[in-house]
Amino acid sequence: MTARPANAHQARLLRLLRDGGPNSRAQLGDQVDLSRSKLAVEVDRLLETGLVVADGLAASRGGRRSHNIRLAPALRFLGVDIGATSVDVAVTNAELEILGHLNQPLDVREGPVAVFEQVLAMAAKLRDTGVAPDGFDGAGVGVPGPVRYPEGVPVAPPIMPGWDGFPVREVLSQELGAPVMVDNDVNLMAMGEQHAGVAHSVQDFLCVKIGTGIGCGIVVGSEVHRGTTGSAGDIGHIRVEPDGRPCACGNRGCLEAYFSGSALARDAEAAARDGRSAELAARLETTGRLDGADVATAAAAGDPAALDLIREGGERTGQVIAGLVSFFNPGLVVIGGGVTGLGHTLLAAIRTQVYRQSLPLATGNLPIVLGELGAVAGVIGAARLISDHLFSPA
Numbered sequence: 425m426t427a428r429p430a431n432a433h434q435a436r437l438l439r440l441l442r443d444g445g446p447n448s449r450a451q452l453g454d455q456v457d458l459s460r461s462k463l464a465v466e467v468d469r470l471l472e473t474g475l476v477v478a479d480g481l482a483a484s485r486g487g488r489r490s491h492n493i494r495l496a497p498a499l500r501f502l503g504v505d506i507g508a509t510s511v512d513v514a515v516t517n518a519e520l521e522i523l524g525h526l527n528q529p530l531d532v533r534e535g536p537v538a539v540f541e542q543v544l545a546m547a548a549k550l551r552d553t554g555v556a557p558d559g560f561d562g563a564g565v566g567v568p569g570p571v572r573y574p575e576g577v578p579v580a581p582p583i584m585p586g587w588d589g590f591p592v593r594e595v596l597s598q599e600l601g602a603p604v605m606v607d608n609d610v611n612l613m614a615m616g617e618q619h620a621g622v623a624h625s626v627q628d629f630l631c632v633k634i635g636t637g638i639g640c641g642i643v644v645g646s647e648v649h650r651g652t653t654g655s656a657g658d659i660g661h662i663r664v665e666p667d668g669r670p671c672a673c674g675n676r677g678c679l680e681a682y683f684s685g686s687a688l689a690r691d692a693e694a695a696a697r698d699g700r701s702a703e704l705a706a707r708l709e710t711t712g713r714l715d716g717a718d719v720a721t722a723a724a725a726g727d728p729a730a731l732d733l734i735r736e737g738g739e740r741t742g743q744v745i746a747g748l749v750s751f752f753n754p755g756l757v758v759i760g761g762g763v764t765g766l767g768h769t770l771l772a773a774i775r776t777q778v779y780r781q782s783l784p785l786a787t788g789n790l791p792i793v794l795g796e797l798g799a800v801a802g803v804i805g806a807a808r809l810i811s812d813h814l815f816s817p818a
Contacts, residue, residue: 427473428818433466438815442519446479446494500556501810502563504543505802508532508583508636513546514803515555523555535586560602562814564806566609573654576606582672583637605809611648612805613760614641619808621796626756633761636685664740679744683737685716685762691733692719701729720765734766738773746781753786760795
Protein backbone atom coordinates (compact mmCIF):
# COMPACT_ATOMS: atom_id res chain seq x y z
CA MET A 425 0.00 0.00 0.00
CA THR A 426 1.68 3.19 -1.16
CA ALA A 427 -1.24 5.62 -1.42
CA ARG A 428 -2.65 7.49 1.55
CA PRO A 429 -5.72 9.74 1.74
CA ALA A 430 -4.92 13.28 0.70
CA ASN A 431 -7.21 15.00 3.20
CA ALA A 432 -9.57 14.46 6.13
CA HIS A 433 -12.58 13.96 3.83
CA GLN A 434 -10.93 11.05 2.06
CA ALA A 435 -9.81 9.58 5.40
CA ARG A 436 -13.39 9.78 6.67
CA LEU A 437 -14.69 8.00 3.57
CA LEU A 438 -12.12 5.21 3.92
CA ARG A 439 -13.04 4.61 7.56
CA LEU A 440 -16.75 4.58 6.74
CA LEU A 441 -16.12 1.91 4.09
CA ARG A 442 -13.96 -0.06 6.55
CA ASP A 443 -16.55 -0.01 9.31
CA GLY A 444 -19.71 -0.24 7.21
CA GLY A 445 -18.65 -2.23 4.17
CA PRO A 446 -19.49 -1.38 0.53
CA ASN A 447 -21.71 1.67 0.13
CA SER A 448 -23.16 3.80 -2.62
CA ARG A 449 -22.08 7.36 -3.22
CA ALA A 450 -25.52 8.49 -2.12
CA GLN A 451 -25.30 6.56 1.17
CA LEU A 452 -21.82 7.89 1.81
CA GLY A 453 -23.13 11.39 1.15
CA ASP A 454 -25.70 10.89 3.92
CA GLN A 455 -22.86 10.34 6.41
CA VAL A 456 -20.40 13.09 5.49
CA ASP A 457 -20.72 16.85 5.41
CA LEU A 458 -19.93 17.31 1.72
CA SER A 459 -21.86 18.64 -1.25
CA ARG A 460 -22.70 16.10 -3.94
CA SER A 461 -20.12 17.58 -6.31
CA LYS A 462 -17.37 17.67 -3.66
CA LEU A 463 -18.16 14.10 -2.63
CA ALA A 464 -17.90 13.00 -6.26
CA VAL A 465 -14.49 14.63 -6.57
CA GLU A 466 -13.12 12.95 -3.42
CA VAL A 467 -14.49 9.51 -4.37
CA ASP A 468 -13.04 9.80 -7.86
CA ARG A 469 -9.65 10.71 -6.40
CA LEU A 470 -9.78 7.69 -4.11
CA LEU A 471 -10.66 5.49 -7.09
CA GLU A 472 -7.59 6.83 -8.88
CA THR A 473 -5.33 5.87 -5.95
CA GLY A 474 -6.58 2.28 -6.00
CA LEU A 475 -7.57 2.41 -2.32
CA VAL A 476 -11.22 1.92 -3.32
CA VAL A 477 -12.89 0.20 -6.27
CA ALA A 478 -16.34 0.17 -7.86
CA ASP A 479 -18.41 -2.76 -6.63
CA GLY A 480 -21.55 -3.23 -8.66
CA LEU A 481 -24.68 -1.15 -8.95
CA ALA A 482 -26.27 0.24 -5.80
CA ALA A 483 -29.95 -0.17 -4.98
CA SER A 484 -32.11 2.43 -6.69
CA ARG A 485 -33.12 5.49 -4.71
CA GLY A 486 -34.98 6.96 -7.66
CA GLY A 487 -33.30 8.18 -10.82
CA ARG A 488 -30.04 6.89 -12.18
CA ARG A 489 -28.46 4.07 -10.17
CA SER A 490 -24.92 4.63 -8.92
CA HIS A 491 -22.13 2.14 -8.28
CA ASN A 492 -21.30 0.84 -4.85
CA ILE A 493 -17.83 1.73 -3.60
CA ARG A 494 -15.69 -0.59 -1.48
CA LEU A 495 -12.16 -0.72 -0.16
CA ALA A 496 -9.68 -2.44 -2.46
CA PRO A 497 -10.17 -6.19 -1.90
CA ALA A 498 -6.42 -6.89 -2.21
CA LEU A 499 -5.49 -4.83 0.89
CA ARG A 500 -4.12 -6.98 3.71
CA PHE A 501 -3.36 -6.09 7.33
CA LEU A 502 -1.39 -8.17 9.81
CA GLY A 503 -2.65 -8.18 13.41
CA VAL A 504 -0.27 -9.35 16.16
CA ASP A 505 -1.40 -9.72 19.78
CA ILE A 506 1.52 -10.67 22.03
CA GLY A 507 0.56 -11.90 25.48
CA ALA A 508 2.70 -13.02 28.37
CA THR A 509 2.31 -16.73 27.56
CA SER A 510 0.90 -16.86 24.01
CA VAL A 511 0.69 -14.93 20.75
CA ASP A 512 -2.10 -14.51 18.21
CA VAL A 513 -1.31 -13.55 14.62
CA ALA A 514 -4.01 -12.90 12.03
CA VAL A 515 -4.43 -11.57 8.51
CA THR A 516 -7.43 -9.38 7.73
CA ASN A 517 -8.80 -7.65 4.69
CA ALA A 518 -9.35 -3.88 4.66
CA GLU A 519 -12.76 -4.32 6.31
CA LEU A 520 -11.01 -6.15 9.19
CA GLU A 521 -12.52 -9.54 8.43
CA ILE A 522 -10.16 -12.30 9.60
CA LEU A 523 -8.88 -14.37 6.67
CA GLY A 524 -6.37 -16.46 8.61
CA HIS A 525 -5.49 -16.81 12.31
CA LEU A 526 -2.81 -18.66 14.28
CA ASN A 527 -2.26 -19.00 18.03
CA GLN A 528 0.87 -20.42 19.65
CA PRO A 529 2.36 -20.62 23.15
CA LEU A 530 5.05 -18.02 23.79
CA ASP A 531 7.06 -16.73 26.74
CA VAL A 532 7.40 -12.96 26.46
CA ARG A 533 10.29 -13.12 28.95
CA GLU A 534 12.48 -14.66 26.24
CA GLY A 535 12.89 -11.14 24.91
CA PRO A 536 11.95 -9.28 21.75
CA VAL A 537 14.37 -10.98 19.33
CA ALA A 538 13.10 -14.49 20.08
CA VAL A 539 9.48 -13.36 20.20
CA PHE A 540 9.60 -11.60 16.84
CA GLU A 541 11.35 -14.54 15.22
CA GLN A 542 8.29 -16.56 16.17
CA VAL A 543 5.86 -13.82 15.07
CA LEU A 544 7.54 -13.48 11.67
CA ALA A 545 7.50 -17.26 11.18
CA MET A 546 3.76 -17.29 11.93
CA ALA A 547 3.17 -14.38 9.54
CA ALA A 548 5.08 -16.21 6.82
CA LYS A 549 3.04 -19.35 7.43
CA LEU A 550 -0.19 -17.39 7.03
CA ARG A 551 1.09 -15.67 3.90
CA ASP A 552 2.00 -19.03 2.39
CA THR A 553 -1.59 -20.24 2.77
CA GLY A 554 -2.55 -17.73 0.10
CA VAL A 555 -4.45 -15.20 2.21
CA ALA A 556 -1.81 -12.52 1.59
CA PRO A 557 -0.07 -13.43 -1.67
CA ASP A 558 1.37 -9.94 -2.15
CA GLY A 559 2.46 -9.48 1.47
CA PHE A 560 1.08 -7.03 4.01
CA ASP A 561 0.09 -3.40 3.57
CA GLY A 562 0.63 -2.72 7.27
CA ALA A 563 0.76 -4.36 10.69
CA GLY A 564 -0.58 -3.58 14.14
CA VAL A 565 1.12 -5.03 17.22
CA GLY A 566 -0.06 -5.29 20.82
CA VAL A 567 2.31 -5.95 23.74
CA PRO A 568 1.46 -6.63 27.40
CA GLY A 569 3.04 -3.50 28.88
CA PRO A 570 3.19 0.29 28.67
CA VAL A 571 4.05 1.66 25.23
CA ARG A 572 5.29 5.12 24.30
CA TYR A 573 2.87 5.90 21.50
CA PRO A 574 3.27 6.57 18.57
CA GLU A 575 7.00 5.74 18.63
CA GLY A 576 6.06 2.11 19.30
CA VAL A 577 8.56 1.57 22.14
CA PRO A 578 7.78 -0.39 25.34
CA VAL A 579 8.75 1.49 28.51
CA ALA A 580 9.74 -0.40 31.67
CA PRO A 581 7.14 -3.19 31.22
CA PRO A 582 6.98 -5.10 34.54
CA ILE A 583 6.39 -8.56 33.04
CA MET A 584 8.60 -8.10 29.93
CA PRO A 585 12.29 -8.21 30.91
CA GLY A 586 14.57 -7.13 28.08
CA TRP A 587 11.89 -5.13 26.25
CA ASP A 588 12.48 -1.70 27.77
CA GLY A 589 13.22 0.74 24.96
CA PHE A 590 13.21 -1.90 22.21
CA PRO A 591 12.20 -0.21 18.90
CA VAL A 592 9.36 -2.60 18.05
CA ARG A 593 7.80 -0.41 15.40
CA GLU A 594 11.07 0.29 13.57
CA VAL A 595 12.42 -3.26 13.67
CA LEU A 596 9.21 -4.98 12.60
CA SER A 597 8.59 -2.41 9.86
CA GLN A 598 12.00 -3.22 8.37
CA GLU A 599 11.35 -6.96 8.56
CA LEU A 600 7.90 -6.76 6.96
CA GLY A 601 8.61 -3.95 4.53
CA ALA A 602 5.40 -2.25 5.62
CA PRO A 603 4.23 0.39 8.12
CA VAL A 604 3.78 -0.82 11.70
CA MET A 605 1.95 0.64 14.71
CA VAL A 606 2.35 -0.60 18.29
CA ASP A 607 0.11 -0.23 21.34
CA ASN A 608 -0.68 -1.79 24.69
CA ASP A 609 -2.61 -5.05 24.29
CA VAL A 610 -5.64 -3.92 26.30
CA ASN A 611 -6.11 -0.87 24.07
CA LEU A 612 -6.25 -3.23 21.11
CA MET A 613 -8.76 -5.46 22.89
CA ALA A 614 -10.94 -2.38 23.41
CA MET A 615 -10.62 -1.45 19.72
CA GLY A 616 -11.53 -4.99 18.68
CA GLU A 617 -14.64 -5.07 20.86
CA GLN A 618 -15.54 -1.62 19.55
CA HIS A 619 -15.22 -2.67 15.92
CA ALA A 620 -16.87 -6.09 15.95
CA GLY A 621 -17.90 -6.96 19.50
CA VAL A 622 -20.06 -5.99 22.42
CA ALA A 623 -19.03 -2.30 22.39
CA HIS A 624 -19.94 -1.75 18.73
CA SER A 625 -22.53 0.95 19.41
CA VAL A 626 -20.95 2.58 22.50
CA GLN A 627 -18.84 5.75 22.37
CA ASP A 628 -17.59 5.88 25.99
CA PHE A 629 -16.58 2.64 27.68
CA LEU A 630 -13.95 0.80 29.71
CA CYS A 631 -12.42 -2.51 28.65
CA VAL A 632 -10.70 -4.35 31.51
CA LYS A 633 -8.34 -7.18 30.60
CA ILE A 634 -7.55 -9.69 33.34
CA GLY A 635 -4.78 -12.09 32.37
CA THR A 636 -1.16 -12.44 33.42
CA GLY A 637 -1.48 -8.69 34.13
CA ILE A 638 -4.44 -6.36 34.50
CA GLY A 639 -5.06 -3.29 32.36
CA CYS A 640 -7.88 -1.07 31.18
CA GLY A 641 -8.60 0.36 27.76
CA ILE A 642 -10.33 3.75 28.00
CA VAL A 643 -12.47 4.77 25.03
CA VAL A 644 -13.75 8.35 24.96
CA GLY A 645 -15.88 9.58 22.08
CA SER A 646 -15.04 6.38 20.15
CA GLU A 647 -11.28 7.10 20.44
CA VAL A 648 -8.78 5.31 22.70
CA HIS A 649 -7.46 7.61 25.44
CA ARG A 650 -3.77 6.82 25.94
CA GLY A 651 -2.78 9.70 28.20
CA THR A 652 0.17 12.05 27.81
CA THR A 653 2.83 9.32 27.65
CA GLY A 654 0.78 6.25 26.72
CA SER A 655 0.36 4.79 30.21
CA ALA A 656 -3.35 5.52 30.79
CA GLY A 657 -5.32 2.55 32.07
CA ASP A 658 -2.55 0.79 34.00
CA ILE A 659 -5.02 -0.18 36.73
CA GLY A 660 -3.24 -3.38 37.74
CA HIS A 661 -0.90 -1.24 39.83
CA ILE A 662 -3.58 0.61 41.77
CA ARG A 663 -3.15 -0.31 45.44
CA VAL A 664 -5.93 -2.41 46.96
CA GLU A 665 -4.16 -3.45 50.19
CA PRO A 666 -1.90 -1.05 52.17
CA ASP A 667 1.51 -2.66 52.70
CA GLY A 668 0.20 -5.78 50.97
CA ARG A 669 1.88 -8.37 48.80
CA PRO A 670 4.94 -7.38 46.75
CA CYS A 671 4.17 -6.75 43.08
CA ALA A 672 6.34 -7.20 39.98
CA CYS A 673 6.34 -3.42 39.54
CA GLY A 674 8.30 -2.98 42.79
CA ASN A 675 5.42 -1.66 44.91
CA ARG A 676 3.22 -3.49 47.39
CA GLY A 677 -0.49 -4.17 47.57
CA CYS A 678 -1.28 -3.72 43.84
CA LEU A 679 -4.41 -5.29 42.37
CA GLU A 680 -2.23 -7.37 40.05
CA ALA A 681 -0.48 -8.95 43.05
CA TYR A 682 -3.84 -10.32 44.23
CA PHE A 683 -5.83 -11.13 41.11
CA SER A 684 -3.93 -11.79 37.91
CA GLY A 685 -3.30 -15.11 36.23
CA SER A 686 -0.11 -15.74 38.17
CA ALA A 687 -1.57 -14.57 41.50
CA LEU A 688 -4.61 -16.79 41.05
CA ALA A 689 -2.43 -19.80 40.23
CA ARG A 690 -0.27 -19.16 43.31
CA ASP A 691 -3.31 -18.89 45.60
CA ALA A 692 -4.91 -21.98 44.07
CA GLU A 693 -1.76 -24.02 44.67
CA ALA A 694 -1.63 -22.76 48.26
CA ALA A 695 -5.25 -23.83 48.78
CA ALA A 696 -4.44 -27.26 47.36
CA ARG A 697 -1.38 -27.77 49.56
CA ASP A 698 -3.09 -26.44 52.71
CA GLY A 699 -5.90 -28.97 52.42
CA ARG A 700 -8.59 -26.36 51.70
CA SER A 701 -9.52 -27.88 48.35
CA ALA A 702 -9.57 -31.57 47.51
CA GLU A 703 -10.51 -30.72 43.92
CA LEU A 704 -7.53 -28.42 43.38
CA ALA A 705 -5.22 -30.82 45.25
CA ALA A 706 -6.18 -33.65 42.88
CA ARG A 707 -5.53 -31.47 39.83
CA LEU A 708 -2.20 -30.28 41.24
CA GLU A 709 -1.09 -33.85 41.85
CA THR A 710 -1.97 -34.74 38.27
CA THR A 711 -0.45 -31.74 36.46
CA GLY A 712 2.20 -30.45 38.88
CA ARG A 713 0.91 -26.88 38.56
CA LEU A 714 -2.36 -24.98 38.46
CA ASP A 715 -3.70 -22.10 36.39
CA GLY A 716 -6.89 -20.10 35.98
CA ALA A 717 -8.52 -22.85 33.92
CA ASP A 718 -8.05 -25.30 36.81
CA VAL A 719 -9.71 -22.85 39.19
CA ALA A 720 -12.61 -22.43 36.74
CA THR A 721 -13.05 -26.20 36.46
CA ALA A 722 -12.97 -26.64 40.23
CA ALA A 723 -15.46 -23.81 40.70
CA ALA A 724 -17.80 -25.36 38.12
CA ALA A 725 -17.69 -28.55 40.21
CA GLY A 726 -18.79 -26.52 43.24
CA ASP A 727 -15.43 -26.43 45.04
CA PRO A 728 -15.81 -23.85 47.86
CA ALA A 729 -12.14 -22.77 47.91
CA ALA A 730 -12.09 -22.13 44.15
CA LEU A 731 -15.32 -20.16 44.36
CA ASP A 732 -13.87 -18.09 47.21
CA LEU A 733 -10.75 -17.29 45.19
CA ILE A 734 -12.86 -16.07 42.29
CA ARG A 735 -15.17 -14.00 44.50
CA GLU A 736 -12.29 -12.40 46.40
CA GLY A 737 -10.51 -11.50 43.17
CA GLY A 738 -13.72 -10.18 41.66
CA GLU A 739 -14.39 -8.04 44.72
CA ARG A 740 -10.94 -6.45 44.60
CA THR A 741 -11.23 -5.86 40.86
CA GLY A 742 -14.72 -4.47 41.33
CA GLN A 743 -13.39 -2.12 44.01
CA VAL A 744 -10.98 -0.60 41.47
CA ILE A 745 -13.54 -0.51 38.66
CA ALA A 746 -16.03 1.21 40.96
CA GLY A 747 -13.58 4.09 41.38
CA LEU A 748 -13.13 4.28 37.61
CA VAL A 749 -16.88 4.31 37.05
CA SER A 750 -17.39 7.14 39.54
CA PHE A 751 -14.60 9.11 37.87
CA PHE A 752 -15.34 8.42 34.19
CA ASN A 753 -19.08 7.59 34.04
CA PRO A 754 -18.79 5.13 31.10
CA GLY A 755 -21.70 3.72 29.14
CA LEU A 756 -20.35 0.16 29.31
CA VAL A 757 -17.71 -1.92 31.11
CA VAL A 758 -16.29 -4.89 29.20
CA ILE A 759 -14.35 -7.62 31.03
CA GLY A 760 -11.95 -9.69 28.92
CA GLY A 761 -8.70 -11.63 29.07
CA GLY A 762 -7.70 -15.15 30.02
CA VAL A 763 -9.09 -15.03 33.55
CA THR A 764 -12.60 -14.43 32.17
CA GLY A 765 -12.78 -18.19 31.77
CA LEU A 766 -13.91 -17.91 35.39
CA GLY A 767 -17.18 -16.69 33.91
CA HIS A 768 -20.25 -15.45 35.67
CA THR A 769 -19.02 -16.04 39.23
CA LEU A 770 -16.32 -13.46 38.54
CA LEU A 771 -18.72 -11.15 36.72
CA ALA A 772 -21.24 -11.28 39.57
CA ALA A 773 -18.57 -10.36 42.14
CA ILE A 774 -17.37 -7.42 40.03
CA ARG A 775 -20.92 -6.19 39.41
CA THR A 776 -21.80 -6.39 43.09
CA GLN A 777 -18.86 -4.19 44.11
CA VAL A 778 -19.39 -1.64 41.34
CA TYR A 779 -23.12 -1.29 41.89
CA ARG A 780 -22.60 -1.09 45.66
CA GLN A 781 -19.79 1.49 45.67
CA SER A 782 -20.48 3.80 42.72
CA LEU A 783 -23.17 6.45 42.63
CA PRO A 784 -26.60 5.37 41.36
CA LEU A 785 -26.48 8.03 38.66
CA ALA A 786 -23.36 6.35 37.22
CA THR A 787 -24.58 2.76 37.53
CA GLY A 788 -28.32 3.03 36.94
CA ASN A 789 -28.01 2.00 33.28
CA LEU A 790 -24.48 0.62 33.25
CA PRO A 791 -23.99 -2.82 31.67
CA ILE A 792 -20.97 -4.78 32.94
CA VAL A 793 -20.45 -7.66 30.53
CA LEU A 794 -17.93 -10.19 29.30
CA GLY A 795 -16.28 -9.49 25.93
CA GLU A 796 -17.71 -11.26 22.89
CA LEU A 797 -14.63 -11.82 20.76
CA GLY A 798 -12.26 -13.72 23.04
CA ALA A 799 -8.78 -14.28 21.60
CA VAL A 800 -9.50 -12.50 18.30
CA ALA A 801 -10.36 -9.14 19.94
CA GLY A 802 -6.69 -8.20 20.11
CA VAL A 803 -5.82 -9.07 16.49
CA ILE A 804 -8.90 -7.26 15.17
CA GLY A 805 -7.90 -4.28 17.29
CA ALA A 806 -4.35 -4.49 15.95
CA ALA A 807 -5.64 -4.45 12.37
CA ARG A 808 -7.83 -1.49 13.23
CA LEU A 809 -4.84 0.30 14.76
CA ILE A 810 -2.80 0.12 11.55
CA SER A 811 -5.81 0.92 9.38
CA ASP A 812 -6.49 4.03 11.49
CA HIS A 813 -2.92 5.09 10.75
CA LEU A 814 -3.03 4.31 7.05
CA PHE A 815 -6.51 5.78 6.61
CA SER A 816 -5.28 9.15 7.90
CA PRO A 817 -3.84 11.92 5.72
CA ALA A 818 -0.14 11.40 5.10
